[in-house]
Amino acid sequence: MIDELFEAGSLNVVYGAPGSLKSLLLLDACACVVAGVPWLESGPGSTTGRSFATEQGAALYLDFDNGMRRALDRLEAMARHRQLGDTAPLYVVAMPSPWLDLTKSNPRDNHREQLAGYVQQYDAQLVVLDNLGVISGDADENAADMAGVMAALRWVAETTGAALVVIHHQRKGAVGGKQRNGDSLRGHSSIEASLDLALRVERDADDSNLLSVEATKARGVSVDPFGARFSFNHKPTTHDLETACFFGETPSNLSPDQQARNAISDVLSAQGALNQKTLVAEVQAHLGSTKIGRDRILRNLAILVSRGLVAEQQGALKNAKMYAVALP
Template identity: 35%
Template sequence: MTMIDAALTYAERGLYIFPCDEQGKEPHTTGGTNPKTGKPYRFQWGKHASNDPAKIKQWWAQWPNANIGLPCKPNGLIVIDPDSPKKPDDLDGLAQWIGLSVELNLPETVTQRTPHGGMHVIYKIPDGVVIGNRDLAPGVNVRGVKGDGGYIVVTPSRLNGSGAYQWEPGRGPDEIEIVPLPEVLVNRLVTPKRLDAAQSKQQASYTLADDITRADENLKRLARARADDYQTWIEVGLSLSSLGEAGKALWVDWARQSAKFDESVCLEKWESFKSNGAGERVTLASLTYWADQDDPSGKRIKSNGSGHSEVYHDLPDDNAPTCPPPDAPPDDYAPAETRKPLIEQFKPVSLALIPREITPYLIADVKPARALTITYGKPGTHKTNLEIDGALAVASGKPFLVTQPPDLAAGRAVIQCPVLWVDVDSGEDVLLERFAAFGRAYGVDLRALPFHFVTFPEPPINAANNLRELEAAITHYAAQLVIVDNLLRVAGVPDENSPLMDRAMAAFRGAVSRTGATITLIHHPRKAGIVKEDNGGDDLRGHSSILAAVDLAMRVRRDDDVITVDCTKARRNRPESFAAQYQFTHQPDGVTLDESRFFSSPLPSELRQTEAETKCRAAILAALETRPTSKNALYTIVRGARKLFDATIADLVMSKTITMTEGPRKSNVFTLA
């Protein structure tokens, strides 16, 4: 079968396809060159894919040997893509998938073998199901859910030097149907919040009267202070706008408890809700969430004997301090009656024997998943810009810190996932200008990215009290990366050197644990500046609990447009230092940023020396963990520059990290202290 015959067969089945490079995977060039990158324009599968026979004949008449690309999202498909190991140490995703399919008794569906020995298992996405950005297991990837959905190259396409794609015997599209993604896999791929929402949508059959009753009850659970705050007053009205005249009556009645109440203003504002459609963004679910915040146990509702409910007037003092006193009990998230006793919370140490997923990195070697990290540097070191660059890389799935133009092939791989940005530093105008400039440099459409931000939220985030609302936002947007700029302004403490900072940092650690997201805090060094090259984070400003709480601390320094980033604390693997050059252009006004992005840059010589010292030190200590060793024998293990080795040995002896004794034939023998 020729490629054009195969392409037309896919179109006859109603599948959208597009041409890829002959003997390759990349979308085919379309002609012309991008003037900014110098690279040829290529097909965009989400936009150009077609099942029109005339268009397909035109494409393959122009490129007769083009491979066939099958985009996932336009076809409503999701593809399980287990990796076959390419090196002895690689994860065997194929074995994982085969074991999983047997364990779960999965139905057969259309499946193809790849030229490299991998597999594409093709399912339909069930109606009403929104798959989260996650993989099934280590090495078992999922295509069709991240960003633009991705695509696969399909039979009978060939890869240069590797062979052809082939349908599994008995599992070709001519032999069996593509089946919907089994429920057992849906449950593994959909985040709990999305799964609950999907099930609720299918099962619930509430009437308008039910919604009105529930809204009335939730209004009575709200703290009175909400009626006095203008923005909250607006949002409560918006949440009720879907209830029509009944919602208006409820809102006006609720607003009466404020000393600022003016019925005419309420009615005028209500009309604006209907005209601007803003109620679509704030719903009755928002009202329920606020009610649960203010009254978790529902105790503010009681019957007044007339069949209606009224409000208990034992609400918190509106003038209470925003920061808890040092001896205040912890603000636990779960009501006491639902928490397990401490004796039931202990776990057996044998859990450590169960194989666990290797911690992935959202940005290779820079940003671990499920971690609390801190990025700090003096004002003007571009630390915020660097985090914007990394956030856009993660949200778009494009590599971070590529080499300088025109060679943009290299860079640090990322895991594409939704991103949240919390700003209490730059302000919306500056932030939007930077987002737009970095977005243009990345060549991405910001409208298509799973990236949301908030500037100076109201009420302010107060980590020392709790991070409930931030955690709710992380869950709502399924975010896996959250940037907070900056720490002090969300900590909720009067002094960052206060022991109360420990309460704020504990809240961030808890948020990471409960949501599974990586949270990066932007912070500053001490005013005295950087004391020495490797100070273990001693130059981080504020209470010692800040550094103690984080999994990773990265320090940013700047020399003109080149920044250097080094790690001052790491709970796991210590990232190597790296450098980046900040490049930017302005729009014709000479002021507004047009494009901006960081590119990989060589490390300064003094920092390379520091890296070499760190590695040499670690190698010496690792070698001495097994037994005392003579100097010459130790050098044969460590290797490297002899001068550096001798200097490092001397430094370790002087610091009493290792001890030196006389061995046979007056040799020097070293032992860990």
């Protein structure tokens, strides 16, 4: 559904501290999938940041946390920015009844089948559940009880073929130090073990509209950190959102290697196949004032080729190579 991140039939978690804009970020992802446009395109006048291609389809946001009014206001603001009409397959189900409890699996009250029913009813390819803590019934989040909850979510993803993205919380005091990245995900280790991808969202301490997103667990191809900037307008004389979206923007904590890989991906996605000389020049132009040398760009180009994200092909001239985004 979203290239390099959320694949069909996958189980994923996006987590962070309270107030880190996780819900809004994923609502924007839903709107982009419905519109069939890249997620996190660069904002007006900007060339920094990293975007992700989407496969157009229906999206469903299951809200168990914010309430109907807030969920709808946010969804409508995202839809207005993307110019989605009333019939666009962008759906929100807020505070549903009966309440979802993924510890229930008896034949007469099987909630994993209830969840699969929601997905199939809306023919949704991207499904966001907000949030894990309130759909886990009486399971102890810090105990092996969570293995059953995560198994139910995995069953739904594989049965429906949808990409499931579950919002969760970060362990208190979990950023920094010598701990393993995955230790910042709150709860029992069975939560992380069940996932295809876990993304941690952090809000910039000096710029509250800028987010950094880092993969703390990824099966298969690794995911470089990326950034997002929240952009919005209020309705006149109110604090209600009129339009809202996120643009891609490079966060200040990205390493030069990560910036180089992001820029290579962006340039090849936008321009198609390029030879090595042209690619280096275009990447340096894309990075603007961020100075990254030819050797670093070529080293990171080789990494992307080895990961299967960039295809290397023989050019028309002897010893000439052409590079393009690898086809899935």
